[in-house]
Amino acid sequence: MRLIIQRVTEAAVQVDNATVGEIATGLVVLVGFGHADTLALPGSPVWRKLLDKLIGLRIFPDDQGRFNRSLADIEGGLLLVPQFTLYADCRKGRRPSFTDACAPEVATALFDRLVADARACAPGPVACGEFGADMRIRLTNWGPVTITLDSDLL
Template identity: 45%
Template sequence: MIIVIQRVSKASVKIDGKIKAEISTGLMILVGIEESDNQEDIGWLSKKIVNLRIFPDENEVMNKSVLDINGEILLISQFTLHASTKKGNRPSYIKAARPEIAIPLYEQMIQTLEAELGKPIGTGEFGADMKVSLVNDGPVTILMDSKNKV
């Protein structure tokens, strides 16, 4: 599972011109799910996400987590994170999980993040054409791959 975490002062996702979800200070996360991902990947990433100390403390040092600041999370599925660009100019998405595998994992990730954060999170809609807007605060952007946790 690959994720892109962006520290934001606000973020939203629109589907068919209507806002599906919006957050203020917190994390906007893109998640790419591959065939071999499982509950272990979700658990590891979810704990890392809510405890990642990337928000400033009183000395402007990145020392606080989204939990510490009572921040929000917006989680968006994005299969293109698994694009392979080794050959030619058209990306291949062969590593991205098929919907019958990815959708249940995405839904489990939502539930796990909500449990870790202690409140509901904002989400996109799996497979929808989404328009994501955000103000990246910092900017702070972090990439994580659950296959590189050791």
């Protein structure tokens, strides 16, 4: 599983010109699952560690402007957006290969579970995009701050 995390002052995702999710200050998280990710991933130590790290990352400023506050500390929002292209392989040619991405049926189930688990432990509102939809994401990246978490690197 790969997470691309962006600290934002606001964000929204639209499908067919309708807003399906939006947050104020918090994190936008692009979520990808690889072919090695299975339905056994939810509840595993890696799954829990990624969720805990996501909620606990100290990337929001304290009163002195230092990265000392987490999403939990500021009770910020979380916007989760499924994105299989995080597993694009661009080593050959000019057209990316997506063979490293998880099968859509499994990835959909994993994304749905991630949203449910995030809603159970996140301190603020949790919104999400739609799996398989053509989405438009609007955000104001604060900093900018962009961080990658990868289950293969934990």
